[in-house]
């Protein structure tokens with residue numbers, strides 16, 4: 001298995017509190033990893049630390065030269081630019097119009113892609129944000145609560161996009177409060193509580209059987 005990032009004994013300390021406590025985990029190429037835990041568990045801190053936005057207090061994050069993308073909170077969009085203008089502006093040289101059109105189709109952005117983003121609903125912004133994240137074929141994309149505020153159709157599109165891209169080698173780290181929300185798409189689930197990784201569920205197809213026990217661990 002091709003590991004693209006390895007988190008070794010990572011601790012993050014904010015003032016007097018450890019938000020992450022000796023976290024050990026890894027993400028493999030093409031893997032969809034869920035990160036589940038209650039409020040304050042440390043999910044966002046772990047994601048921001050992997051992205052290099054938060055300094056590590058102890059431990060190490062090792063990775064090869066990989067391209068990372070993220071969607072944490074709401075996407076930063078320019079209100080007076082259209083969705084298409086965003087995609088064209090942010091596309092790297094090697095990203096073709098065919099790839100842009102594929103993303104527009106996959107996330108069903110066609111009807112509003114030429115509208116200014118100030119006219120977008122929350123769900124439309126989120127779908128465009130995910131398209132932007134996937135735009136330049138990152139090795140790893142980190143999505144913090146991407147299903148928050150999405151209607152069932154948008155959730156379905158997002159899940160399809162995740163599965164499509166993971167099949168061609170993109171890895172995903174996706175956080176959620178809700179274990180069941182991730183069931184159909186993840187290869188593995190990391191459970192976090194109070195800054196600790198409490199479980200690494202390698203057979204998410206068994207989540208159903210163990211869900212009550214796992215939820216009890218998070219309570």
Ligand SMILES: Nc1ncnc2c1ncn2[C@@H]1O[C@H](COP(=O)(O)OP(=O)(O)OP(=O)(O)O)[C@@H](O)[C@H]1O
Nearest residue numbers: 014015019037038039040041042043044045046177
């Ligand atoms: N910049 C910061 N300064 C001080 N403490 C922080 C900071 N950011 C996060 N924390 C603390 O670190 C802990 C983990 O927070 P984090 O946002 O990572 O949790 P989370 O699992 O993403 O929670 P939620 O599901 O509510 O988003 C919390 O106790 C939080 O108060």
